[in-house]
Amino acid sequence: MSTKDLAKIIDEAALNAKPIPQLSLENEFSEKEAYEIQAYSIARRYQRGEKLVGVKLGFTSKAKMVQMGVHDMIWGRLTDKMLVGRNANVLVEKFIHPRAEPEICFLVKKEITQEISRDDIKEYISGLAGAIEIIDSRYQNFKFSLEDVIADNCSSAGFVIGKWHSIDTPIGDLKMDLIINGEVVQSGSSKAILGDPWESVIAASRLCAQYGQVIPTGSYIMAGAATSAVFLEKDQTIKVEVESLGTIQFSTK
Ligand code: OOG
Ligand code: MG
Secondary structure: OOHHHHHHHHHHHHHHOOOEOOHHHOOOOOHHHHHHHHHHHHHHHHHOOOOEEEEEEEOOOHHHHHHHOOOOOEEEEEEHHHEOOOOOEEOHHHOOOOEEEEEEEEEEOOOEOOOOOHHHHHHHEEEEEEEEEEEOOOEHHHOOOHHHHHHOHHHEEEEEEOOOEOOOOOOOOOEEEEEEOOEEEEEEEHHHOOOOOHHHHHHHHHHHHHOOOOEOOOOEEEOOOOOOOEEOOOOOEEEEEEOOOEEEEEEEO
């Protein structure tokens, strides 16, 4: 099957919240082709009127790589349809088997078209916030190869952004807790994200430039989770508490 045909399959699985077998079981495709499938599947979303609002990194922490059995960093695209408002009440049936994870989000001040360095950060980034990502693999049993998950837009399904803070806020080693119905279910540090979440901004700039994806002004960069992700059920309150950055919350129904 062509990468375009595979993109249709993965897009429809997401659209209908119907899990599919791993694409790689019946089709051989490279990492480069996996990104092509992702791009085609997102193009289908754009055709339905969705807009690109940011990019995300995945597997930037050891905890996530170990949980999912993969070995490399990946990136995906975020659209306006995935943005979940703070304190929103989200219908779990919209998803296949959603999980939540604690993240840090950055606000892009100036379009990024090439790899940037630490010295460029002030020019390109205007804010940072605690965040929650909702991931939802379109593959049965949340099981995939690295190529599969890239093709599946890195399981992207939703994200909630907390209040913006100054980029001068130290974020190198902040406690990050994921709390479900009042119980701390995951606890980690922002340090788990590539040793320092700012490294995710650099990595996003490099990877997006490599694949010809501009990171637009006003868009978001999600750094990747600091801890493993946890399955969601209905009637839950999901909170992420990030030291210095406050609490981000939503609920499920
Ligand atoms: C892939 C997405 C990984 C992260 O923050 O590491 C990711 C998955 O775990 O299904 O979003
Ligand atoms: Mg994530």
